[in-house]
Amino acid sequence: MIQIRNLTITHKKDLHVLVSGFDLVLNEGDRAVIVGEEGNGKSTLLKWIYDPRLIEEYAEAEGERVTQGEKLAYLPQELPEEDKELSAFEFVSAAAGGGFSPKDASRLASQLGIDEDMFYSERPMRSFSGGEKVKLRTAALLLGDPDVLLLDEPSNDIDVETLEWMESVILRAGRSVLFISHDETLIERTANRVILLEQLRRKTLPRQTVANVPFRQFMAEREAAFQKQAREAGSERREEKKAMERFRRIQQQVERAQENVSRGDPSTGRLLKKKMASVKALEKRYSREHEDLTEFPEREDPILLRLDNQLALPAGKTVLELSLPELRRGDTVLARDVELFVRGPEKVCITGRNGVGKTTLLVVIRDALAGRGDLCVGTMPQDYDEALPPDETPLDFLASTGGKDAVTLVRTRLGSLRFTASEMEHPIRELSGGQRAKLLMLSLSLSEANVLLLDEPTRNFSPLSGPQIRGILRDFPGAIISVSHDRKYVAEVCDAVYELTETGLRRVCGDG
Numbered sequence: 001m002i003q004i005r006n007l008t009i010t011h012k013k014d015l016h017v018l019v020s021g022f023d024l025v026l027n028e029g030d031r032a033v034i035v036g037e038e039g040n041g042k043s044t045l046l047k048w049i050y051d052p053r054l055i056e057e058y059a060e061a062e063g064e065r066v067t068q069g070e071k072l073a074y075l076p077q078e079l080p081e082e083d084k085e086l087s088a089f090e091f092v093s094a095a096a097g098g099g100f101s102p103k104d105a106s107r108l109a110s111q112l113g114i115d116e117d118m119f120y121s122e123r124p125m126r127s128f129s130g131g132e133k134v135k136l137r138t139a140a141l142l143l144g145d146p147d148v149l150l151l152d153e154p155s156n157d158i159d160v161e162t163l164e165w166m167e168s169v170i171l172r173a174g175r176s177v178l179f180i181s182h183d184e185t186l187i188e189r190t191a192n193r194v195i196l197l198e199q200l201r202r203k204t205l206p207r208q209t210v211a212n213v214p215f216r217q218f219m220a221e222r223e224a225a226f227q228k229q230a231r232e233a234g235s236e237r238r239e240e241k242k243a244m245e246r247f248r249r250i251q252q253q254v255e256r257a258q259e260n261v262s263r264g265d266p267s268t269g270r271l272l273k274k275k276m277a278s279v280k281a282l283e284k285r286y287s288r289e290h291e292d293l294t295e296f297p298e299r300e301d302p303i304l305l306r307l308d309n310q311l312a313l314p315a316g317k318t319v320l321e322l323s324l325p326e327l328r329r330g331d332t333v334l335a336r337d338v339e340l341f342v343r344g345p346e347k348v349c350i351t352g353r354n355g356v357g358k359t360t361l362l363v364v365i366r367d368a369l370a371g372r373g374d375l376c377v378g379t380m381p382q383d384y385d386e387a388l389p390p391d392e393t394p395l396d397f398l399a400s401t402g403g404k405d406a407v408t409l410v411r412t413r414l415g416s417l418r419f420t421a422s423e424m425e426h427p428i429r430e431l432s433g434g435q436r437a438k439l440l441m442l443s444l445s446l447s448e449a450n451v452l453l454l455d456e457p458t459r460n461f462s463p464l465s466g467p468q469i470r471g472i473l474r475d476f477p478g479a480i481i482s483v484s485h486d487r488k489y490v491a492e493v494c495d496a497v498y499e500l501t502e503t504g505l506r507r508v509c510g511d512g
Contacts, residue, residue: 002026007063036197038434050074073146088121095140129355131162151179185487194218198300229297304416312477315344337504352500358483378449384436390429434460450478
């Protein structure tokens, strides 16, 4: 379907190489996921595959892209600004290639399990919920009958129902799919190929791995291969060290014998000279063997982060007693009789369909806790710009005191999150969503917060770093009140799960 040959992509601004010598053949029926840490070029690669012109403004590419006349359809991360004011009917018509037949719309709506009337709605696209937008945008692409679907983060900011819908679309698309996602559950359930983009040696060496196996198998085999190679490399070097120690003892013995042999014993001198020649030959052999030793494996490890600056909350501590007759957004009543009680180091998650008011509720909870002198509250909003000053650098933001020790600590912590020295000095507005998520999480780790309010905390962390983030939050000694659709986060971190509905919070998981 698509062939990529010897592709190299380089950022124009800092000449950072994102991919180098990359080859890929995408076949019919492939459901390939692109994974990697934030800033490794996943979206840039997907854009180039769809249309090389999309990256010309900020990157240079060399390589060959071969198609056999296949029709490609591309879903970008965000709905373009110019499309937000279009009606649903105008948007779908344009995305489908200039129009669509009622018969095709009816057939597709039935296949996808969506309301056919959405295709003909005069509502502007901006007025639809996150889940509705994803369904409309995806359905519009499918109405154009493409051969290959290219999806950039189709799982971002959508509820569990829509996530499951997206899984079914990918599995039943009947065409090749190349996608990027941070949702591990979606990846595990859909992908049959994995493309891993890594940046090794402080982001100076790009490496790409293509594996024709599902994601979970890929991760297990990758870890097993890494450990096996590390053991072999360590064993060989221990044997080499022993051999070199034996060699040096022999060499020293011969050298001492040569120093002590008398001129009146030429026969022994000749023997020692031959012996030294043998020693030199042995040294050359060891040198050649050293070149053939198994290399220690390299990989881009998950981020290193810890929440260790916080004091534990007592089990009986009252964190929140919320009783809200109405949850409003402006003049709109979103829910009634909302009650939530949180005690001690409880980990609470609020779920619900898109648009029901989960983020609004989290803001209400934040305001309710704002005056509490007995708690220290840290927040991670869904819109990172609410918490991050766009014109400051990561160093300015985190080392506000400006002291030498503070700057050194922040540099060390940012380095453990895979920030380069240059990125530490970039304005925050130039960072990717994933890098800003790391920055917010690091700011929480450096604080003394014992209550965390987190809106979709894992959505911008890669599937490689996801387990690390979940482990950190699970072990956090304080309370967490969060909104999330990440099924692994809900299962592994949260003690209690509530669904927000129009009639209040309904407990769906947890004791009590």
